[in-house]
Amino acid sequence: MDFLVPTTWADALAAKAERPDALPIAGGTDVMVEINFDHRRPGALLDLTRVPELREWSLDGPVVRLGAGVTYARVIDELGATLPGLAMASRTVGSPQIRNRGTVGGNLGAASPAGDSHPALLAADAVVELASVRGVRQVPVADFYTGVKRNALAPDELISAVLITPPTGPQQFCKIGTRNAMVIAVTAFGFALHPDRRAVGTGIGSAAPTPRRALAAEEFLAGELAAAGLWDSRAALPDGLATEFGRRVRDAAAPIDDVRGSAAYRLHALSVMARRAATWAWDDYRTENRKAA
Numbered sequence: 001m002d003f004l005v006p007t008t009w010a011d012a013l014a015a016k017a018e019r020p021d022a023l024p025i026a027g028g029t030d031v032m033v034e035i036n037f038d039h040r041r042p043g044a045l046l047d048l049t050r051v052p053e054l055r056e057w058s059l060d061g062p063v064v065r066l067g068a069g070v071t072y073a074r075v076i077d078e079l080g081a082t083l084p085g086l087a088m089a090s091r092t093v094g095s096p097q098i099r100n101r102g103t104v105g106g107n108l109g110a111a112s113p114a115g116d117s118h119p120a121l122l123a124a125d126a127v128v129e130l131a132s133v134r135g136v137r138q139v140p141v142a143d144f145y146t147g148v149k150r151n152a153l154a155p156d157e158l159i160s161a162v163l164i165t166p167p168t169g170p171q172q173f174c175k176i177g178t179r180n181a182m183v184i185a186v187t188a189f190g191f192a193l194h195p196d197r198r199a200v201g202t203g204i205g206s207a208a209p210t211p212r213r214a215l216a217a218e219e220f221l222a223g224e225l226a227a228a229g230l231w232d233s234r235a236a237l238p239d240g241l242a243t244e245f246g247r248r249v250r251d252a253a254a255p256i257d258d259v260r261g262s263a264a265y266r267l268h269a270l271s272v273m274a275r276r277a278a279t280w281a282w283d284d285y286r287t288e289n290r291k292a293a
Contacts, residue, residue: 001044002044004045008053013132016156025048026049055067057078063163072103073100095182111146113148119205176261185205189270190205193285204249207266215252220248242276242278246271246278
C-alpha cells in the first residue's frame with residue numbers, strides 16, 4: 001500500500017487525480033478501523049493532515065466555511081455559539097481523543113448512516129464543497145449521500161469544505177445509543193428553526209440507508225406555525241402539534257433491525273426525539289423573545 005503525503009492543497013488534488021484509488025485519511029477514526037479489520041484495502045492512502053488549508057474555518061458574510069480537516073473538538077470550542085446544532089452533535093462523538101482527531105469532512109466522506117454530524121448538517125441546509133484538478137463544485141448535503149456509505153464524490157475529487165449559513169433560530173440534536181459515551185447512534189435527530197424564512201430544518205440519522213431530511217414533517221410544522229401566527233407571536237406550541245410533528249418525522253424514516261436496535265424501536269425513539277427537539281427549540285425561541293423585550 002502506497003502512502004501519499006501532500007503538503008499543499010494543489011498537491012493533494014494532483015495526487016488524487018493521478019491516483020483515484022487513493023483513500024483520503026485525516027483523523028483516521030473510521031479509515032484505520034476498516035483497515036485494521038481488513039474491511040478495506042486501498043491501493044494507497046492519501047494523508048491530508050499536512051494540508052493547512054483544510055484545517056481552517058472562516059466567515060464569508062453570514063456563511064461559515066468549515067474546512068474539511070477541522071476537528072470536532074474545534075467545532076465545540078470555536079464554533080459552539082455560531083453552529084450550536086453541529087457543536088451538540090460533535091459533543092456526542094466518541095471520546096475526547098476521537099473528537100481531537102476526527103473531522104467533519106471525514107464523517108461526510110465515510111457517509112455512514114450513523115454519522116453524528118449528518119443530522120445537524122441536514123437541518124442547517126449545509127452545502128458540501130468538492131474539488132478536483134478540474135475545478136470546484138457545490139452539492140447540497142441532502143444530495144451528497146447516495147447510498148449506504150456512498151457519496152457523490154467523483155473518483156478524482158476531495159471534500160474541501162462544508163458551507164453552512166447558521167440558522168437564525170435555535171437548534172437541537174438528539175441521539176439514542178446503547179450507553180452514554182463512545183457509542184454509535186441507534187438513531188439520531190437534528191432540528192433547526194429558520195424564522196427568517198419561516199422554515200424548519202430536520203435531519204434523521206441511523207434510521208434509513210442514508211442520512212435524510214423529513215421534508216413532509218418540515219413543511220407541516222412550518223405551515224402550522226405560520227397559520228397560527230406563531231412565528232411572530234412566539235406563543236406556546238398548541239397541544240399535540242409537536243407530537244404530530246414527531247409522528248411525521250417517524251414516517252419519513254426507513255430503519256432496519258440490526259445489532260444496535262430494532263426498526264420498531266428506532267421509529268419510536270425518533271418520534272420521541274423529534275417531539276422533544278421541536279419543543280425545546282421552540283421554548284428557546286420564545287425565551288429569546290422575552291430576553292429581547
